[in-house]
Amino acid sequence: MPIVSVLSHKGGVGKTSVVLGLAGAAMQQGLATLVVDLDPQGNASSILGPENPTATALDLFNRPGSRALHDAVTACAWESGPGEVDVVVSDPMLIKFDAWKEINSVTPRLTKSLEHSAGYDLVLIDCPPSLGTLAVEALAASDAALIVTEPTYFGVQGALRAADTFDQVKRSLNRKLKDVSVIVNRVKSTADEHDYRAKELAREFGKLVVKPAIPERIAVQQAEGAAIAVQKYGSAGSREIANIFETHLDKLMRRIG
Ligand SMILES: Nc1ncnc2c1ncn2[C@@H]1O[C@H](COP(=O)(O)OP(=O)(O)O)[C@@H](O)[C@H]1O
Numbered sequence: 001m002p003i004v005s006v007l008s009h010k011g012g013v014g015k016t017s018v019v020l021g022l023a024g025a026a027m028q029q030g031l032a033t034l035v036v037d038l039d040p041q042g043n044a045s046s047i048l049g050p051e052n053p054t055a056t057a058l059d060l061f062n063r064p065g066s067r068a069l070h071d072a073v074t075a076c077a078w079e080s081g082p083g084e085v086d087v088v089v090s091d092p093m094l095i096k097f098d099a100w101k102e103i104n105s106v107t108p109r110l111t112k113s114l115e116h117s118a119g120y121d122l123v124l125i126d127c128p129p130s131l132g133t134l135a136v137e138a139l140a141a142s143d144a145a146l147i148v149t150e151p152t153y154f155g156v157q158g159a160l161r162a163a164d165t166f167d168q169v170k171r172s173l174n175r176k177l178k179d180v181s182v183i184v185n186r187v188k189s190t191a192d193e194h195d196y197r198a199k200e201l202a203r204e205f206g207k208l209v210v211k212p213a214i215p216e217r218i219a220v221q222q223a224e225g226a227a228i229a230v231q232k233y234g235s236a237g238s239r240e241i242a243n244i245f246e247t248h249l250d251k252l253m254r255r256i257g
């Protein structure tokens with residue numbers, strides 16, 4: 001069960017949308033996916049989660065181990081099939097665990113819970129837009145990381161900082177963290193600035209940038225607003241986005257499988 005952190009040191013770049021897009025693609029392919037929402041804002045949870053969960057991601061930190069994971073996992077609210085998506089919902093109080101610490105001084109707790117996630121084909125961790133202890137915990141529990149960015153100046157900065165944190169966690173806490181890649185999202189093909197930043201990302205990250213970039217399409221927002229997978233939305237834009245996520249899922253599974 002490969003575990004993948006989706007992160008960036010920037011909000012609004014599409015981390016949650018990429019998690020949902022990949023989970024939807026995995027569902028279409030008949031895979032079993034677990035989404036763990038570590039963002040105290042809980043955007044993924046508001047779409048996938050039950051209204052009154054009895055346990056949350058906070059339990060994975062408060063009492064790390066198989067019992068906490070078992071209690072916190074629920075079937076997702078999407079109409080599923082052929083595969084399945086389960087979710088561990090967020091909790092606003094996760095913020096308690098996001099205080100900054102030296103990476104070396106973090107004693108990973110999430111790892112102790114997620115090591116019991118056998119049975120899933122893929123575990124996706126939706127990270128907060130910070131690079132504090134929650135992101136470090138996520139990377140410490142992961143086999144791979146996907147950095148999501150927009151082709152903007154601030155987006156590139158957020159991606160570079162996330163890559164730096166990946167390197168530090170790989171060196172100190174988690175040597176099995178083997179794969180990092182960059183997904184460029186919300187690209188407007190008509191914007192010269194986006195073209196310039198896309199070239200900058202290619203220069204900074206080289207082959208780590210996985211193609212294709214994800215274009216800006218209203219279908220992403222429409223599907224999220226309707227609380228359904230983009231794969232099930234049924235517009236031309238959603239089909240285009242669904243095809244792109246299928247490619248990204250295939251490439252990810254090949255790299256980490
Ligand atoms: N490719 C896209 N096209 C259009 N809107 C997008 C796209 N990706 C993300 N969005 C929208 O941008 C906003 C921020 O995305 P989100 O996934 O919540 O970012 P993050 O998790 O990084 O904060 C959301 O309203 C989302 O629907």
Ligand SMILES: [Mg+2]
Pocket residue numbers: 015016017039043044126127
């Ligand atoms: Mg998010």
